[in-house]
Amino acid sequence: MLEPLMYTGGVYRHDELTELVEDLGGHILQKNVMQLEVVLLILVPADDISAVEEKAAELLGTITRAPLIGTEIAVVAPSLAYHHMPHPTCDVAEYLRRNGAKTNIIGLARGVGRRAAQLTKSERGLINEHDLALFILGDFLSCIRDVKYQLYEDLDVPTIVTGGPECDAVPYAYAYIGGIGRRAKGFHRDFEFAILDGIVAKISKALDERREELEKDPLSVSPFRLMDEITEQIPEVGESLSPTPITMHLDGMRIKLPYDQYGEKVRNVKFIEGPTLSDVAEVRPSYMRDYLILKIKTKSVAGFAL
Amino acid sequence: MIDSEKVAVESPDNQGARLIEELTSEILSDLDVAQSLSNIRIYIDPDEPVFILYGKLAVSPPDVKISDVATMTHTDDGLKLDIKNERYVNDLLDKLIERYGKANILQLDRYTVLVATDDDIPDETVYEPATELRRKVIDSIRRVAPEGYRIIKHDITSSYILFIASEEPLKEEWIDQGRRLLKEAGA
Numbered sequence: 001m002l003e004p005l006m007y008t009g010g011v012y013r014h015d016e017l018t019e020l021v022e023d024l025g026g027h028i029l030q031k032n033v034m035q036l037e038v039v040l041l042i043l044v045p046a047d048d049i050s051a052v053e054e055k056a057a058e059l060l061g062t063i064t065r066a067p068l069i070g071t072e073i074a075v076v077a078p079s080l081a082y083h084h085m086p087h088p089t090c091d092v093a094e095y096l097r098r099n100g101a102k103t104n105i106i107g108l109a110r111g112v113g114r115r116a117a118q119l120t121k122s123e124r125g126l127i128n129e130h131d132l133a134l135f136i137l138g139d140f141l142s143c144i145r146d147v148k149y150q151l152y153e154d155l156d157v158p159t160i161v162t163g164g165p166e167c168d169a170v171p172y173a174y175a176y177i178g179g180i181g182r183r184a185k186g187f188h189r190d191f192e193f194a195i196l197d198g199i200v201a202k203i204s205k206a207l208d209e210r211r212e213e214l215e216k217d218p219l220s221v222s223p224f225r226l227m228d229e230i231t232e233q234i235p236e237v238g239e240s241l242s243p244t245p246i247t248m249h250l251d252g253m254r255i256k257l258p259y260d261q262y263g264e265k266v267r268n269v270k271f272i273e274g275p276t277l278s279d280v281a282e283v284r285p286s287y288m289r290d291y292l293i294l295k296i297k298t299k300s301v302a303g304f305a306l
Numbered sequence: 307m308i309d310s311e312k313v314a315v316e317s318p319d320n321q322g323a324r325l326i327e328e329l330t331s332e333i334l335s336d337l338d339v340a341q342s343l344s345n346i347r348i349y350i351d352p353d354e355p356v357f358i359l360y361g362k363l364a365v366s367p368p369d370v371k372i373s374d375v376a377t378m379t380h381t382d383d384g385l386k387l388d389i390k391n392e393r394y395v396n397d398l399l400d401k402l403i404e405r406y407g408k409a410n411i412l413q414l415d416r417y418t419v420l421v422a423t424d425d426d427i428p429d430e431t432v433y434e435p436a437t438e439l440r441r442k443v444i445d446s447i448r449r450v451a452p453e454g455y456r457i458i459k460h461d462i463t464s465s466y467i468l469f470i471a472s473e474e475p476l477k478e479e480w481i482d483q484g485r486r487l488l489k490e491a492g493a
Contacts, residue, residue: 083453113454113473114355138452139325140352165321181325184332184449 002026002043002224004069004100005052009061014038020055024048027224029070030102030244041069041100043224066100067204070223070248073101074130076151078117078137080107087183089136092162095187095196096134096203102247104130104288114147119154126287128156131250132206134199135173139164139181145171158206162199175202210250220280220302221271223248226294229277230255233269234262252281252295259285259292266292273306280306315348326350330450337446342366342439343467347487348450356480357451359469360487363443363462370394370433372401376419378427385427387419397432436464443467466491 007017011033018028021042030041044052049063056063075093077084084107093103108123110116119127127133133155137144144163149171152159158174164181179195187196227246231237237245240256247254255266263285269277277283280302286293299305313330317323326348334340345362372378375394376387389395395416402411402421410422421427440462447469451458455471459481462468470476470484 079453081453082449113452113456114352115473116454139329140319140322142319143352164325165319182329184329184336 001046003046003049004066005042005044005049006064006066006069006100007038007040007042007052007056007061008064009038009056009059011036011038013059014040014061017052017055017059017061018042020052024051026052027228029248032243041066043069066098067200068096068207069100070250071101071131071207072129072247072249072254073103073203074106074127074133074157075103076106076108076111076127076133076135078108078111078151080105081112083112083182084136087186088162088180091187092134092136092180092196092199096200099200101203102244108151111151114143117148117150119151122287124154129249129254129286129288129293130157131210132203133157133159134203135159135161136180137161137163141165141167144176149173158210160199160202160206174206177202207250214251214298217298217300218305219251219296220299220304221296221306223251223253223296225306226277226281226296227253229269229271230266234265236262252293254286254288255292255294256289257292258290260290263292266294271306275304275306312344313346313348315350317348317350318353319351322350322352326450333446333449337442337449339439339442339446343443343446345491347491349483349487350452352452354480355452355455355473356477356483357455357469357471358480358484358487359447359450359467360484360491361443361447361467362491363439363465363467365464366436366439369431369435370397371429371431372398372427373429375432380424381420383420385421385423385425387421389417389419392416394433401430401432402427440467444469 021028021044024045026042026044028040028042032039053063073096075089077089089105093105096103106127109120110118133152135152137148153172160175161170161173162177162180164178166178167176170176177199187193227248230246236257242256245256263283267278267283281294281296283292283294313327315323315327330346330348334343342364343361344364347360349358375391375398376389379386406421406423412420414420451471454473457476458471459476460467460469468484468488470480
């Protein structure tokens with residue numbers, strides 16, 4: 001069992017920590033260097049956390065648990081106009097990022113109002129590539145409960161909805177969180193942070209359920225092992241300017257390389273046991289730019305597990 | 307933050323009304339129009355759908371004229387303007403460029419502008435605070451109104467603004483309701 005952690009500390013000697021994580025059989029998912037500070041998103045075997053914590057203390061860095069590491073979450077707003085930006089959409093997305101998630105803010109083309117509210121095919125495809133969709137809706141319960149579900153009723157991924165009014169549940173959504181709605185100011189007070197923590201808790205729960213579901217029919221290869229193999233065999237991944245050239249999902253990943261040039265190369269990645277990547281995963285073009293999206297086949301589909 | 311009593315929201319949805327009231331106060335103070343718009347009454351019904359806003363506009367300061375911004379003296383090089391109030395220099399330069407063309411204007415330093423003319427410049431208005439206020443007020447109201455409500459009718463005078471918006475073609479009854487709101491407020 002790997003535990004998701006975030007390390008924040010100085011650049012000096014941080015490579016000692018990355019080496020330790022690798023030696024322990026963990027993974028480094030993301031490394032952000034900002035001037036003299038470094039933020040590492042890491043996965044460490046649960047039994048060895050104390051070793052990592054000791055090392056972090058020695059380097060005068062801090063280790064915090066970031067439950068959303070290794071997931072990509074779509075934060076969907078009805079539009080990118082000032083009615084929804086920067087508060088609350090960006091604030092919520094940033095808070096999820098601080099809990100380790102990779103978030104993408106998506107503004108819909110026709111998300112506003114009641115009459116025309118709908119998802120386009122490409123928007124649906126793009127949101128379905130994520131692990132979870134978080135919808136940021138407005139202030140009126142009748143809109144949220146009776147109309148706006150049209151935006152997410154057809155999605156394959158679990159959906160969590162936030163809005164202004166308090167309400168127990170809304171149709172088709174995994175959960176509803178009130179107390180946000182439309183705002184013109186940021187999240188500053190304690191009770192506002194409690195709402196954000198509530199969102200993180202609900203998302204973690206939804207993702208844990210998804211993980212449990214995956215365990216019933218496990219993936220044919222661990223996504224993290226696949227990531228390491230791809231990074232090793234396709235060195236161009238490391239040359240990508242994106243902060244996360246490979247963005248992890250629960251059951252696959254997004255690889256930020258052009259599909260036309262690298263689709264075949266990725267499919268031909270070899271495993272030491274014999275099979276190639278196309279035997280254990282499906283590679284297709286992503287709805288995001290010209291990237292690749294990779295979904296790992298389950299053991300029952302692939303017929304074996306590595 | 308403005309006095310919450312300054313904003314009164316009416317809606318069939320009580321929770322929504324309270325949230326819109328908070329949002330209105332936040333937006334107005336954020337955009338610096340809290341002091342310029344008072345006695346705000348909002349009626350919002352998302353089921354209709356309609357958004358009506360009435361607000362009383364504060365009296366705005368008088369127009370700024372060229373003589374308020376600079377003093378003019380005739381010199382051998384042309385007309386020399388000494389800037390008294392730097393805040394309106396851009397507006398003044400825009401006005402001069404419009405009248406004399408860019409080639410005939412030379413800004414020597416922060417406080418001195420030369421214009422190639424021997425005549426006096428008529429004392430025109432360079433900045434209208436009332437226009438700026440209206441722009442800011444309308445901007446803030448459009449942020450309060452739901453985004454999907456793109457069919458808008460508004461009536462703005464020097465003393466009040468009435469703003470009616472909807473997603474559907476505006477009905478006569480909503481406009482009448484707006485007028486009623488206006489009458490109740492005593493405008």
